[in-house]
Amino acid sequence: MTRPRTVTDDDLLDRIDRALSNRSTAGPWTLHEVAPAAGISPAGLIKRFGSKADLLHALARRWTDLVPSAPSGSRPADELRAYVSAEFGAPSAGAAIFALDELLTDLRTPESIALLREGWDKQTRYLEQLLTAMPLPRLADPRRGALLLLDALHGSLYRQGIDLDAAPPTDTLDQLLEAWT
Incomplete structure (x- = not known):
């Protein structure tokens, strides 16, 4: 008889995501590295998710689920x-x-x-809705604007990774918003 689970998959994924987000080094990670943060053994992670690849897929599905489907109604x-x-x-x-x-x-x-396609598509639709709700007279196509914003934000991650005039992602956002107003 198996023991009942005391920690949900969502809780484990939260812990693993936090551990991965707080890494200070680049390069591949291992199940042995994230297992302590998850509070479970590497074998327990395999039993729970199947493989490292399946764990990555679970993290990707979770990320997609967490992308808002629509603006919250606050100030866009x-x-x-x-x-x-x-x-x-x-x-x-x-x-x-x-x-x-x-x-x-x-x-x-x-x-x-x-x-990734599913997540980025959902993210693009969300950003498009936010851009549509904002007074941006020079933004002719909010979908293209959302895609451009995603491209620019990923580019700013590259710049931060090599420390080339690294700036917070909100600076990239501000520059695009300024161009669209």
């Missing part, structure tokens, strides 16, 4: 700024490189690509 500019800061602000150059490395890893398998 404030909501956009908070979202950009939370989703694209890396605490260090090492964390930025790690995030980019994980992104490249996501592009190695068809399932990962499909999960």
Whole structure:
């Protein structure tokens, strides 16, 4: 008879996500590295998720689920700024490189690509809705604006990773908003 689970998969994914986000080094991570933060053994992670790849897929699905489907109804500019800061602000150059490395890893398998496409599409629709709700007279196509914003924010992660005039992602956002007003 198996013991009942005392920690949900969502709780484990939260802990693992936090551990990965707080890494100060670039490069591949291991189950042995994140297991202590999750409060479970590496074997327990395998039993729970199947493999490291399946754990990554679970993290990607969780990220997609956490992307808002629509604006909250607060001030769109404030909501956009908070979202950009939370989703694209890396605490260090090492964390930025790690995030980019994980992104490249996501592009190695068809399932990962499909999960990334789904997440980015949802993120683009959310950003598009926020941009549509803002007075931006020079932004002719909010969808294209949302895609441009995503491209620019990912570029700012690259710049932060190599410490080339690194600036917070909200600076990138401000420059685009200024161009659209």
